[in-house]
Amino acid sequence: MRSVADRADLLTGPTMTELPERPDQLEALKGLFLGEDLERLRRIDAEARSPEERLRRLAELLPLALKRLEKRGELNESLAPTVEAVVRLLIQRDSQRFADALYPAIGPAIRKSISETIRQLLRNLNQALEAGLSWQGLKWRFESWRSGIPYAQVVMLHSLHYRVEQVFLIHRRSGILLGHVQAEGVLYKDPDMVSSMLAAIGDFVEDSFESGEAGQLGHIEYGDLSIRIETGPDVLLALALRGEAPAELREQMQQVVEDIQRRYASVLGEFNGDMSVFSALEGLLLPLLQSKYRRPSRGLTLKTRLVLFALLMLAVLWGVNRWWWNGQREDFVQRLEQEPGLVVTAVDDDDGRLSVRGLRDPLARDPKAMLAQTVLDPDDVRLDFRPYQSLQQEFVHRRLLRATQPPQSVDLRLEDGRLVVEGVASPEWIRRFRDRAALLAGAQDIDTSGLVSEVNLNDLGAPDSVQLEFDSSTGAVKASGVAPGDWLERAEVRALLIPGVRRFDASAVQVLPSLEVFDAPATVQLELKDRVLQVSGSADSGWIARLKQRVAEYPVIRGLDLQRLVNTDGTKLQSIKSALESISILFDSALSFNLTDQSQMQQAADLALQLFATARKLGRKVTLVLHGHTDSTGSFEDNLLLSLERADFVAQQLFLQGVPASGVLIKGIETLAAPEKSAEERRHNRRVSFEVIIE
Amino acid sequence: MYKFKVCMLGAFAVGKTSLVQRFVHSIFDERYHTTLGVKIDQKLLEIGGTPVQLILWDLAGEDEFMKVRATYLRGAAGLILVADGLRPETLDTAIDLQKRFNADHALPFVLALNKADCRDEWQIPEHRLQELRTQGWTIFDTSALNGSGVEALFERIGTAMMEQA
Numbered sequence: 001m002r003s004v005a006d007r008a009d010l011l012t013g014p015t016m017t018e019l020p021e022r023p024d025q026l027e028a029l030k031g032l033f034l035g036e037d038l039e040r041l042r043r044i045d046a047e048a049r050s051p052e053e054r055l056r057r058l059a060e061l062l063p064l065a066l067k068r069l070e071k072r073g074e075l076n077e078s079l080a081p082t083v084e085a086v087v088r089l090l091i092q093r094d095s096q097r098f099a100d101a102l103y104p105a106i107g108p109a110i111r112k113s114i115s116e117t118i119r120q121l122l123r124n125l126n127q128a129l130e131a132g133l134s135w136q137g138l139k140w141r142f143e144s145w146r147s148g149i150p151y152a153q154v155v156m157l158h159s160l161h162y163r164v165e166q167v168f169l170i171h172r173r174s175g176i177l178l179g180h181v182q183a184e185g186v187l188y189k190d191p192d193m194v195s196s197m198l199a200a201i202g203d204f205v206e207d208s209f210e211s212g213e214a215g216q217l218g219h220i221e222y223g224d225l226s227i228r229i230e231t232g233p234d235v236l237l238a239l240a241l242r243g244e245a246p247a248e249l250r251e252q253m254q255q256v257v258e259d260i261q262r263r264y265a266s267v268l269g270e271f272n273g274d275m276s277v278f279s280a281l282e283g284l285l286l287p288l289l290q291s292k293y294r295r296p297s298r299g300l301t302l303k304t305r306l307v308l309f310a311l312l313m314l315a316v317l318w319g320v321n322r323w324w325w326n327g328q329r330e331d332f333v334q335r336l337e338q339e340p341g342l343v344v345t346a347v348d349d350d351d352g353r354l355s356v357r358g359l360r361d362p363l364a365r366d367p368k369a370m371l372a373q374t375v376l377d378p379d380d381v382r383l384d385f386r387p388y389q390s391l392q393q394e395f396v397h398r399r400l401l402r403a404t405q406p407p408q409s410v411d412l413r414l415e416d417g418r419l420v421v422e423g424v425a426s427p428e429w430i431r432r433f434r435d436r437a438a439l440l441a442g443a444q445d446i447d448t449s450g451l452v453s454e455v456n457l458n459d460l461g462a463p464d465s466v467q468l469e470f471d472s473s474t475g476a477v478k479a480s481g482v483a484p485g486d487w488l489e490r491a492e493v494r495a496l497l498i499p500g501v502r503r504f505d506a507s508a509v510q511v512l513p514s515l516e517v518f519d520a521p522a523t524v525q526l527e528l529k530d531r532v533l534q535v536s537g538s539a540d541s542g543w544i545a546r547l548k549q550r551v552a553e554y555p556v557i558r559g560l561d562l563q564r565l566v567n568t569d570g571t572k573l574q575s576i577k578s579a580l581e582s583i584s585i586l587f588d589s590a591l592s593f594n595l596t597d598q599s600q601m602q603q604a605a606d607l608a609l610q611l612f613a614t615a616r617k618l619g620r621k622v623t624l625v626l627h628g629h630t631d632s633t634g635s636f637e638d639n640l641l642l643s644l645e646r647a648d649f650v651a652q653q654l655f656l657q658g659v660p661a662s663g664v665l666i667k668g669i670e671t672l673a674a675p676e677k678s679a680e681e682r683r684h685n686r687r688v689s690f691e692v693i694i695e
Numbered sequence: 696m697y698k699f700k701v702c703m704l705g706a707f708a709v710g711k712t713s714l715v716q717r718f719v720h721s722i723f724d725e726r727y728h729t730t731l732g733v734k735i736d737q738k739l740l741e742i743g744g745t746p747v748q749l750i751l752w753d754l755a756g757e758d759e760f761m762k763v764r765a766t767y768l769r770g771a772a773g774l775i776l777v778a779d780g781l782r783p784e785t786l787d788t789a790i791d792l793q794k795r796f797n798a799d800h801a802l803p804f805v806l807a808l809n810k811a812d813c814r815d816e817w818q819i820p821e822h823r824l825q826e827l828r829t830q831g832w833t834i835f836d837t838s839a840l841n842g843s844g845v846e847a848l849f850e851r852i853g854t855a856m857m858e859q860a
């Protein structure tokens with residue numbers, strides 16, 4: 001463009017100064033020569049001069065140019081150092097800002113990295129698992145354990161078809177390493193030295209073996225490791241790989257060599273040691289890090305694997321089951337062995353069934369019952385126990401209990417190897433027990449010191465008012481209440497005869513006297529009922545009085561019932577009374593005190609004396625009332641006087657006989673007698689009658 | 696980062712390997728000398744702020760039975776000649792090697808005169824060394840025993856190669 005502008009300049013510049021008068025002619029001439037081109041030239045010139053135009057043009061073309069460069073791939077390389085320098089500068093200037101700028105990317109980047117790692121982990125895990133359940137897998141596991149290489153790696157190594165482990169790009173002439181990449185997890189030695197040595201080897205071979213035309217090291221093999229080498233004019237590409245590489249790899253290598261040679265043609269030819277130009281080289285080498293795995297040829301499908309696994313689990317479960325059931329069986333047998341009264345003599349496996357033989361004391365637990373308590377199936381177990389007698393203490397005990405059937409009041413137990421019997425039992429039972437115990441073998445020591453014979457107190461025939469108590473600790477029979485003395489005496493004797501009774505204590509008994517003490521005559525019946533002495537029959541007051549005295553001596557008797565007792569003295573008095581009252585002392589007439597019948601008077605006097613004597617004896621008070629009577633003749637007053645005189649007369653007679661005056665009363669008439677109907681009647685009225693009042 | 700191939704040459708048993716072994720990284724051992732005739736070592740330097748990696752091709756010593764393999768010298772960016780101060784013939788060998796492979800001084804090179812610890816017993820006259828120096832030779836007195844001069848030697852060759860790059 002510059003040259004065109006210059007040319008344009010040539011045309012317009014000097015020409016203008018030379019021919020200022022005819023610019024239009026010059027123009028016409030230009031137009032002739034150049035035609036349309038002139039316009040174009042002018043335009044180009046204008047553009048070239050104007051910086052804005054230049055800029056505009058450049059701006060137009062720059063993106064296109066960049067795009068084209070991008071296509072060729074050189075742009076990145078060219079820009080890389082610049083960009084790197086820029087980034088470094090930015091970080092230096094203001095790292096915080098840079099960090100801030102990066103920040104949004106870091107999160108996702110980290111996440112991506114993590115997810116990648118996890119994915120890788122899962123891949124490894126997958127591989128490991130896939131190989132895990134196969135025989136091969138187990139072999140590899142063993143190998144891993146043995147060699148210390150991680151299992152995943154062992155798997156990888158074995159399932160490798162081939163794997164490129166390292167790629168070296170070496171400067172052919174000097175052997176200097178220009179670029180190196182290695183696969184994950186590969187151990188490698190210092191690549192610089194290795195590449196130089198590799199070059200040295202190449203040189204060595206070339207030197208030592210007449211290879212004729214310039215040969216090149218193509219291939220080194222060492223076990224399953226091989227080094228493939230492709231050579232370019234300036235570079236050597238070496239791949240360290242394991243396994244069988246495909247044919248395509250060679251082509252690929254050649255391609256890469258070509259690529260590199262082309263791109264770095266300028267620097268390779270005159271390599272001066274400056275490594276900075278090769279910074280992007282590794283990107284070209286990475287595609288060569290290939291690997292291919294083969295699936296284990298005889299791998300099992302997932303289904304088969306699951307089935308196998310299930311079978312394995314079943315086998316394990318069966319094994320565990322078996323082991324557990326055996327444990328249960330052993331447990332059961334052990335329990336049988338430990339059960340007192342059972343002796344296990346043999347344990348066999350009888351076609352899968354457990355067979356236990358032994359001896360069993362009839363009083364021991366039933367093995368069948370024990371079996372029922374376990375989880376074992378009764379059909380699976382055969383129990384064969386023969387009877388025997390165990391001499392173990394416990395069983396002697398049980399047998400004794402069975403044989404002797406002790407009552408509830410007796411306690412039979414084993415203590416320190418001795419059989420202790422305690423309590424109260426009837427003598428018969430005790431006797432039976434002693435006999436049996438001696439018979440039952442093995443009762444080395446029976447302590448019956450605590451056994452007390454029962455005491456049957458019913459034989460004593462105690463009345464209801466008596467309570468009997470037996471204290472087994474002292475052997476004393478205690479009687480309390482109210483008991484007749486004779487019974488008490490008999491009871492004492494009888495009680496002491498009862499085995500087990502050592503004492504008879506009647507101190508608390510209120511003794512009832514024997515009825516004999518009252519000395520009752522034959523006419524009297526005595527009965528002691530509820531501590532009340534019931535007297536019936538008849539007796540004279542003397543005896544009655546004595547009775548009362550006696551009764552007082554026995555405070556135990558709380559009452560005396562004489563209601564049914566007839567006091568004979570009392571009757572006497574009555575008879576006297578009636579006799580006396582039947583007597584009438586008749587008077588002849590009103591005028592004399594001549595008695596018709598003197599004998600009557602005497603009788604009366606005797607009776608009166610008897611009356612008072614008896615009364616005195618009985619301690620009763622009697623009053624003898626003499627009633628005077630008259631007939632109806634005369635006046636009341638006269639008759640009254642007369643009656644009194646008559647009564648008095650009789651009284652005097654009595655007094656003369658000794659009848660006490662204090663007990664006699666005189667009484668006259670109260671009314672005039674009714675006119676009599678006969679002389680007999682009249683005679684009768686002329687009397688004195690007696691009235692006896694007994695208190 | 697710069698990488699340079701540097702070849703170490705010298706007569707048989709001048710102590711090339713023992714001289715540098717303290718200062719370099721090695722993964723290959725002595726026997727490569729007898730089998731391949733070369734042992735590769737690596738040395739890292741920093742020259743003027745730039746990391747420089749020297750790949751040392753320790754070539755088997757030259758004697759009447761064995762000659763240095765010329766092929767190994769291909770692509771070298773520098774040479775280290777080693778001679779034994781106690782044996783003047785080794786200096787002759789070094790000079791010879793230089794003539795054979797680097798007569799035009801195309802490659803930067805240095806001479807390491809080993810056994811500096813026994814300097815008093817050195818058999819090489821000083822004037823010979825002076826002569827070499829005037830010819831442009833850079834000479835270092837080195838000792839495998841105390842390691843003197845080795846680092847300086849590496850620095851020097853490194854710098855020289857950088858300058859040429």
